[in-house]
Amino acid sequence: MxxxxxxxxxxxxxxxxxGGPYPxxxxxxxxxxxxxxxxxxxxxxTRIPCGxxxxxxxxxxxxxxxTHSYRFREIDRDGNDVIPERAIDEFRPNYNLHGRACVDxxxxxxxxxxxxxxxxARIFDSFGDPLGPAFTVADQQDARWDLVTxxxxxxxxxxxxxxxxxxxxxxxxxxxxxxxxxxxxxxSPLLPVANHQAPYWNEPADTVIRDDGAIIQVFVxxxxxxxxxxxxxxxxxxFDHVSQSPITGAGLAAGGFLYSAEVGLRALVAPVxxxxxxxxxxxxxxxxxxPPQPFLSTNRMSSISEAPDGSAVISVSxxxxxxxxxxxxxxxLTVGDVDVTRPTDAPRRVGGRLAMSDExxxxxxxxxxxxxxxxxxxxxxxxxxxxxxxxxxxGRLDNFDIDPFVLALVDRxxxxxxxxxxxxxxxxxxxxxxxxxxxNFDIDPFVxxxxxGP
Numbered sequence: 476m477x478x479x480x481x482x483x484x485x486x487x488x489x490x491x492x493x494g495g496p497y498p499x500x501x502x503x504x505x506x507x508x509x510x511x512x513x514x515x516x517x518x519x520x521t522r523i524p525c526g527x528x529x530x531x532x533x534x535x536x537x538x539x540x541x542t543h544s545y546r547f548r549e550i551d552r553d554g555n556d557v558i559p560e561r562a563i564d565e566f567r568p569n570y571n572l573h574g575r576a577c578v579d580x581x582x583x584x585x586x587x588x589x590x591x592x593x594x595x596a597r598i599f600d601s602f603g604d605p606l607g608p609a610f611t612v613a614d615q616q617d618a619r620w621d622l623v624t625x626x627x628x629x630x631x632x633x634x635x636x637x638x639x640x641x642x643x644x645x646x647x648x649x650x651x652x653x654x655x656x657x658x659x660x661x662x663s664p665l666l667p668v669a670n671h672q673a674p675y676w677n678e679p680a681d682t683v684i685r686d687d688g689a690i691i692q693v694f695v696x697x698x699x700x701x702x703x704x705x706x707x708x709x710x711x712x713x714f715d716h717v718s719q720s721p722i723t724g725a726g727l728a729a730g731g732f733l734y735s736a737e738v739g740l741r742a743l744v745a746p747v748x749x750x751x752x753x754x755x756x757x758x759x760x761x762x763x764x765x766p767p768q769p770f771l772s773t774n775r776m777s778s779i780s781e782a783p784d785g786s787a788v789i790s791v792s793x794x795x796x797x798x799x800x801x802x803x804x805x806x807x808l809t810v811g812d813v814d815v816t817r818p819t820d821a822p823r824r825v826g827g828r829l830a831m832s833d834e835x836x837x838x839x840x841x842x843x844x845x846x847x848x849x850x851x852x853x854x855x856x857x858x859x860x861x862x863x864x865x866x867x868x869x870g871r872l873d874n875f876d877i878d879p880f881v882l883a884l885v886d887r888x889x890x891x892x893x894x895x896x897x898x899x900x901x902x903x904x905x906x907x908x909x910x911x912x913x914x915n916f917d918i919d920p921f922v923x924x925x926x927x928g929p
């Protein structure tokens with residue numbers, strides 16, 4: 476009865492709508508299930524999530540003039556270009572890109588001219604069109620070109636930079652910031668982040684902006700007998716109060732922030748030896764409330780991307796093996812040591828910075844450097860959460876999935892021949908009742924999900 480019902484639904488609504496094999500190989504990742512699509516791209520680069528897209532920025536060189544510039548494009552969850560390639564700044568041919576952010580639909584890029592040049596920013600809308608020309612964030616009297624970071628949240632964009640020349644403020648400050656609205660309106664004067672105390676100097680690491688607009692930054696203080704030490708700095712929502720405090724002992728450098736409602740704010744730090752990453756619990760004002768705890772047995776962290784529920788994916792950029800680790804909101808490792816590339820295609824792989832959307836789609840890029848004297852091929856891998864019942868592997872449950880669902884129930888080998896990329900995860904795709912297997916018991920929930928939604 477169950478099976479005849481599904482066949483009847485198939486005949487009535489599919490009407491030969493069954494799609495062909497989806498051009499992707501599929502990857503099962505422990506308790507997390509993702510479909511993976513991989514394709515060649517012209518340049519390696521850095522990604523940030525922006526809604527259901529990845530904003531992808533990368534370097535382009537001009538051999539005739541020995542200059543370089545940066546471009547960006549936007550890619551959806553299927554690898555399609557939503558916004559084609561365009562220049563971040565078409566008027567300045569030689570600069571270094573430092574930060575990217577997506578806030579309230581605006582795309583921000585911050586860069587500096589090569590070798591002690593001014594720091595600029597430019598804003599683009601959701602169609603990829605600039606809101607205006609680039610504007611100056613700091614001139615070379617204010618900033619050191621290679622120490623600039625960008626962060627966004629709560630309707631604010633924060634640009635932090637190191638000052639070559641000490642301000643006349645008391646106490647002297649070498650790490651400062653400016654705060655903007657998403658559309659580029661300056662919201663603050665030049666604000667202090669970290670005090671300068673010779674022979675020490677401070678370098679920015681990461682920034683988190685609380686819902687009330689308060690700004691918490693983690694930075695590293697170098698110099699002296701300590702080598703390095705990690706501090707936090709908090710600025711009030713009205714920009715009228717700054718406090719600084721050490722959160723680690725000597726020899727620990729900052730890596731970034733994590734946040735979840737269940738645990739609160741944490742900082743990731745790394746000792747020089749042994750290679751590892753530690754997590755430090757912080758109060759809502761950035762104060763350490765416990766000693767550093769073991770987190771991950773590597774110090775080659777490449778990027779952090781968090782989901783709305785506080786879970787996170789950490790990418791590691793070990794040469795020849797870009798990989799990723801999934802953590803729940805309580806800092807527990809749920810899936811570890813996942814290769815995000817195809818080893819057979821790229822015997823020597825570098826890269827692995829990733830971006831994760833709110834829906835859990837992950838974009839990550841890497842380069843195959845196996846060819847001597849050649850830059851190598853560039854690739855992008857997209858990991859997409861599997862939707863139960865999505866038998867075509869396109870990330871959606873719809874009428875196109877009816878015929879392949881029936882086929883997988885009747886003849887798995889025939890289904891695998893039509894959809895070879897899904898052969899190893901038939902049960903993961905077709906399991907509708909949560910028992911981990913595709914059986915006749917999945918028919919009714921499959922029909923219900925088609926009619927009423929998943």
